[in-house]
Amino acid sequence: MLKLKRILLIAPSEMTYTPAFGRAHALACATGAQLHFVAFDYVQALAVVGLLDHDAMAQAREGYLQVHRQWLEQRARFCRCAGLQVSAEVVWARSSLANLLEYVSDFHPDLVIKDSHYVPALDRAFHRPLDWRLLRECPTHLHLVTSARNPKPLKILAAIDLSHLEELTQGLNDRIVDLASTLAASCGAELHLLNVSRWSEISDALKSVPTGSLDDSFRDAIEDAQQEAFDVLAERYCIKDAHRHLLTGIPHKVIGLFAQQHAFDMVVLGTIYHQAPERFLGDTVESLLNRAPCSLMIVKPLRSLNDGHRVGC
Numbered sequence: 001m002l003k004l005k006r007i008l009l010i011a012p013s014e015m016t017y018t019p020a021f022g023r024a025h026a027l028a029c030a031t032g033a034q035l036h037f038v039a040f041d042y043v044q045a046l047a048v049v050g051l052l053d054h055d056a057m058a059q060a061r062e063g064y065l066q067v068h069r070q071w072l073e074q075r076a077r078f079c080r081c082a083g084l085q086v087s088a089e090v091v092w093a094r095s096s097l098a099n100l101l102e103y104v105s106d107f108h109p110d111l112v113i114k115d116s117h118y119v120p121a122l123d124r125a126f127h128r129p130l131d132w133r134l135l136r137e138c139p140t141h142l143h144l145v146t147s148a149r150n151p152k153p154l155k156i157l158a159a160i161d162l163s164h165l166e167e168l169t170q171g172l173n174d175r176i177v178d179l180a181s182t183l184a185a186s187c188g189a190e191l192h193l194l195n196v197s198r199w200s201e202i203s204d205a206l207k208s209v210p211t212g213s214l215d216d217s218f219r220d221a222i223e224d225a226q227q228e229a230f231d232v233l234a235e236r237y238c239i240k241d242a243h244r245h246l247l248t249g250i251p252h253k254v255i256g257l258f259a260q261q262h263a264f265d266m267v268v269l270g271t272i273y274h275q276a277p278e279r280f281l282g283d284t285v286e287s288l289l290n291r292a293p294c295s296l297m298i299v300k301p302l303r304s305l306n307d308g309h310r311v312g313c
Contacts, residue, residue, distance in 0.1 A: 013039060013042075017075070019148035027143075040091050110141065113143045131289060135289065144298070153187055154190065156266045157259055158176050158268045172272055193237075194246075196247050
């Protein structure tokens with residue numbers, strides 16, 4: 001079973017207590033992991049002043065950062081009162097993808113936690129928001145937190161995809177259930193397993209993956225193979241029959257509606273690159289991101305972690 005040893009919380013630049021703080025605290029308490037807070041802070045006006053008077057800018061910047069450090073240290077001190085090993089740092093830099101990835105690479109966390117931010121559709125049409133880019137480039141598991149309803153999750157949904165060979169997905173389904181099972185056991189949460197078959201439906205809705213043209217016997221064979229793989233995975237992690245769900249439809253719509261109807265606190269699902277840089281295998285995550293009914297835990301394949309020089313996961 002996966003063991004979380006180091007959790008990194010990417011705190012907001014604003015000195016505000018957000019849902020991600022509560023979730024990071026709860027998961028660190030449940031797993032015994034070391035917790036580290038980092039906030040990226042950068043004020044353009046101070047940088048401009050530095051062009052004219054470097055010493056004055058350095059003094060003003062240090063005074064500004066000290067206020068932020070004290071605020072973040074208070075959050076860390078509160079967590080230490082619960083017996084956790086917690087550290088905190090404020091970095092003078094923009095909260096850009098490059099800076100975040102460099103910090104993650106240096107810190108080597110087992111899990112990165114960040115607040116999820118809603119971005120209007122019009123804005124998404126012109127540029128990829130930071131959360132979307134982190135989905136693709138973060139080298140380790142990423143938890144995007146949407147709600148503070150239950151800091152310690154009470155219901156966890158592991159959403160797997162059995163439409164691809166495990167060799168192609170680098171054992172991703174197993175890693176999804178492994179992480180979800182670890183978190184459920186640590187938090188005392190109820191664990192459910194869901195697979196959405198991408199069969200086309202004859203309706204006014206958008207069609208799913210094109211399998212409607214398959215011969216009935218071939219379709220039955222695929223369904224039987226997916227059922228067998230699903231049962232093997234569920235049995236391996238001792239998931240109750242009542243908590244096993246096989247549904248059909250467009251994955252991101254089915255997962256989102258199911259999670260909302262059953263009041264899950266967290267959906268654990270995976271993502272992986274195709275060879276083509278702009279395509280995903282398991283792009284359900286991108287479709288869910290901006291309309292997620294609860295927090296998302298995005299699992300990366302083992303090869304992705306190894307490529308990022310990951311250890312201990």
